[in-house]
Amino acid sequence: MLNEKLLDVISHEGVVSLVTCSNNESHVANTWNSYINATEDGRLLIPAAGMIKTQKNIEENDKIKVTIGSKEVMGYRSLGTGFLIEGSAKFVKSGADFDMMKEKFSFLNRVLEITVTSAKQTI
DSSP states (O other): OOOHHHHHHHTSOOEEEEEEEETTEEEEEEEEGGGOEEOTTSEEEEEESSOHHHHHHHHHOOEEEEEEEEEEEEOSSSEEEEEEEEEEEEEEOSSHHHHHHHHHOTTOSEEEEEEEEEEEEOO
């Protein structure tokens, strides 16, 4: 699910948008590409310190959309590419993934875990 091009995008800095929805109202939160940890089994782990509205939405509707891009990775026609990722999400407060992320990002108090169901290159 997480192909080489997407992993290349994650390895370059850029802005990530996290879109959640509940009660027919969408919410967008942002983070950085460099905060994303892609697991071998295709999940995305993102440190969370805030994301209060994002967590509330996920508790009501676990579906999430993520956009990520980098102007430094070759796209379809020129330099610069991005992805639309869809999946389900939850917040993790303990366990091996939490401990590993806490070592990397001391500021976190939870980890946003995304199970990817679709990752489509957009440009």
